[in-house]
Amino acid sequence: MSSENKKDEEMKTNKVLAGKTTRRNFMKNLSIAAAAGSAGLVTGGCAGSATSEEAGLKWEEYFKNNYRLMTQKEKDETVARLVRLAKLRDNRDIQMSNQGPHENVLFGYAFNISRCKGYMDCVEACVQENNLDRKSKTQYIRIFEMDPGQLDPTTGDGKFHHEVPVDGKFYMGVQCFHCENAPCIKACPTKATWREPDGIVVVDYDWCIGCRYCLAACPYWGRRFNWGDPQVPEAEVNVDQHYLGNRMRMKGVMEKCTFCVQRTRKGKLPACANACPTGSRVFGNLLDPNSEIRFVLANKKVFRFKEELGTDPKFWYFMD
Amino acid sequence: MKKIILSSSLFSLVLGLMLMPGQYAWAGSRAGSVSERILAADHQLDSMQVESAHQLPVKTVEAQMKYQGGTFKVLARKDEIGRYRCSVCHNDKPVRVKNGALFTHSDVVINHGQGENELACVDCHDKKDRDVLIDKQGRKIDYDHSYQLCGQCHFRQKRDWVGGAHGKRESYWAGERVVKNCTSCHNPHSPAFKTKMPETYSLPLDE
Known part of the structure; x- marks a missing residue:
């Protein structure tokens, strides 16, 4: 593939991403608000904040994109979330890569x-x-x-x-x-x-x-x-x-x-x-x-x- | 009625337009079959650049021959031989330890070559200099390069091994080519693989 084609492809992807951003951002903000809200309701306590962190991460995971449409930043974020979730849920220390081809x-x-x-x-x-x-x-x-x-x-x-x-x-x-x-x-x-x-x-x-x-x-x-x-x-x-x-x-x-x-x-x-x-x-x-x-x-x-x-x-x- | 037809045709036109780029993309991705992609490859990956493809925890030596990509390395053998160097015992004086052969070499079972072709020790080991092997033309061969010796008879296997169809690489497909030696997998005194129970089992397909 020539570099021009690649650029074109990238622009297309970006356009698609931009089109979706409004809805996704809306949901994301909603999720953060929800997580914050639940954290507020639980009011303190170490265990409570851990579960609300887990809930928040799960919520964000739920609204993530298809892997192929993710930017590198989004890929890194989801991997970080999954590593953290493994720690919270199973107390397991994992390394996760999103290394490309x-x-x-x-x-x-x-x-x-x-x-x-x-x-x-x-x-x-x-x-x-x-x-x-x-x-x-x-x-x-x-x-x-x-x-x-x-x-x-x-x-x-x-x-x-x-x-x-x-x-x-x-x-x-x-x-x-x-x-x-x-x-x-x-x-x-x-x-x-x-x-x-x-x-x-x-x-x-x-x-x-x-x-x-x-x-x-x-x-x-x-x-x-x-x-x-x-x-x-x-x-x-x-x-x-x-x-x-x-x-x-x-x-x-x-x-x-x-x-x-x-x-x-x-x-x-x-x-x-x-x-x-x-x-x-x-x-x-x-x-x-x-x-x-x-x-x-x-x-x-x-x-x-x-x-x-x-x-x-x-x-x-x-x-x- | 006309309006409905008009709007529906407009709808299908819009739908068709929407689907079209997708179809083109699909056709594009199908164009290259494996052989076409192989033939079209004009740039080569410098596989030394692949991260972490460099360090190997094993001792290697440069092979005394070349493969299609140039030089390569084989796993060293001498470090694996517990009693090397042999000349510690086998020097110019005869070994006079009582039952010495029994204590030191009775683990060696020769099952190499059949019938009248069965090999004796001195077919591969040098009678005079026990620290090296010797081929049929009298050339001394280092233990690390035993493939030179095995290849006298097993020349087809050697050809495949040099190219990469027999034997295997050590740990990495990328980076410097390091392959296992003949003796990494085969016991030179009894080279055939043994029968044994499989490592695991599979459930029936219909369960």
Whole structure:
């Protein structure tokens, strides 16, 4: 995108923001007045002021914008509010980032089906990293035990629990493929899910209304729904969080693999790729011709799952 | 009646105008498929600029070969070997400790190569200078660069490892390229991965 186009885009966004400011400011002022009012009613007391602070923060959170329409200042404010709320509500000290994408980065992933042994270290690492609900045993990754000659995971066994690898079987991992032309994004009626410039498909949990259209639209079973409030033992909570990534979700919202946005934007490998003991998982920048992922695409036999659907996933399978 | 038709057509016109920029934006975002975006990439990210992609708490050495992007580093091996240097015991005098081999090396189980190709110690270790490995052409190879030795037979794996399709990087996708050594994942004496129970399990899909 040229800089002129960008400026134009910015101006448009600003106009939209300006148009909404009156109503939003009105609501905001109302909220502050309400919070102040309630604080006045409670009249002192340490506990009282804490709860009214919580109520005020929640109120402001309720009237915040869609993440994509926020200015950097608003993003910083909401992150600060969420950090404070975690402290007030759960007495939990978290760090939350709203780090944006790097320029000239497009994330891609490759999975070696001839190396994976089905150890599932990746699944466990993902659960720990992304604060996934332990009660319903939510997992972003599913490993299928497959018969030779089959390349469709629906023919495989996704719930094996025995010594692996089994002779004559191979193992195939499925997760969100971060499609360039993602059907889930088109299905969302509130624009709560979108593709970031570095290719990661993310969800604004605060704009998701839980209709689950995206879950139905995804041909890869890449999305998960929170039927209840996610439960994570306090000692296991990952406090290194990102607004679009592993921050605590709530009841009634969708979530999904984010390529560990909180890690990958800092240059780290996603938790699954980092945990894999067999080196079956290759992650990197598709726009860098020297990257490992580009080597795989150029030199190995690769295929994409359900490529004929035109979803253009950024997740390839390859063989040695 | 006419008024209603007029106003309704006006309404649809306004509605259409309102929707149009959105449609254009949609078409714009769909234009670039992954391959098109890859081909159109003209600027490269200097991945050394990515914050915090520099520090690694592990010891590394510069690899003695190059990959598509130039030089890279591998995890050092010698620090991991508990009894290195070997020449402390294996010097020009013979080792005369009773049951010495049993006490020091009985954890080594050789399961490398099959049948008549099964490897003996001296296929990789230098008989005279125990501090180094030796390849089939008699070249001495440092323990930190054991990929040179493994690559004699496993040349396909070595080619993939240099490029990035075998093995893996250490912790970071960005920054200086640091990859795991062969011996970071494989036990050189028994290199095949063992069978074991998976780390966790998944619930059935229909629950």
